Amino acid sequence: MDWHAWVEHRFLLTVVNAILIIVVLHVVAKVANHMPAHIIGRSSSLDVSQRAMVQKLAGIGVIVVAVLLGIDLLGVDLTAPTVFSGAAGLAIQRI
Secondary structure, eight states: OOHHHHHHHHHHHHHHHHHHHHHHHHHHHHHHHHHHHHHHHTOSSSOHHHHHHHHHHHHHHHHHHHHHHHHHHHTOOOHHHHHHHHHHHHHHHHO
16 A cells, blocks of 8 residues: 555545544434433422523533533644633733
């Protein structure tokens, strides 16, 4: 196998891996989001608006965990955006 074919094979494998991780995390997040919504929906100690708020917060928590897990599994390096956002925050603060 020559170099270009190996690089192309490696790229396709990376793309398939990323798509697989995203699909699996999406399905797991959907299932994990349904469970607390069902449990909270059956709670009789909360009124309707409190149940809706807790369900929304639980859903947001599940999505945040799924996104952070996906970033970790995909191996995305967040060093540069972190440094840039810190520098942008300092620049805005001086204005």
